[in-house]
Amino acid sequence: MPKATHILAIFVVVVVLCLIFSLFSLTMGVAEFQRAGPNMGSLTWILLGIIGLVTALYAIGQLATRISKMPKPKRTITVVRCANCNFQERREFKRGDYVGKKVGKCVKCDGELFIELIYSEVIKRRRII
Numbered sequence: 001m002p003k004a005t006h007i008l009a010i011f012v013v014v015v016v017l018c019l020i021f022s023l024f025s026l027t028m029g030v031a032e033f034q035r036a037g038p039n040m041g042s043l044t045w046i047l048l049g050i051i052g053l054v055t056a057l058y059a060i061g062q063l064a065t066r067i068s069k070m071p072k073p074k075r076t077i078t079v080v081r082c083a084n085c086n087f088q089e090r091r092e093f094k095r096g097d098y099v100g101k102k103v104g105k106c107v108k109c110d111g112e113l114f115i116e117l118i119y120s121e122v123i124k125r126r127r128i129i
């Protein structure tokens, strides 16, 4: 999904710019405050800086929440077992698989192979944040 990655990249750039601007604004405000005391200029810079910081942190929080709620990629596994000798095999789920389905002969003892279990597991991936 290249589009989602694009949007994410733009979002991160905007948030970083917002953070940089806020820090710059705060620094300006504090410097002006120390130089000339509380006046319109210094207080405006400080206020802008605080608003920017809060906005950026809120956006980061929202993003983190959304990412943690995203559905995790899963794969479906079919477990095949021999009725005779307990030989077991796991494989990728195939269309038409169902529990109890007979799927052929055992490679070890020529007994009946059947599907014992179908389950899905989460594919582990690199964390973004």
Ligand SMILES: [Zn+2]
Pocket: 082, 083, 084, 085, 086, 087, 106, 107, 108, 109, 110, 111
């Ligand atoms: Zn067997």
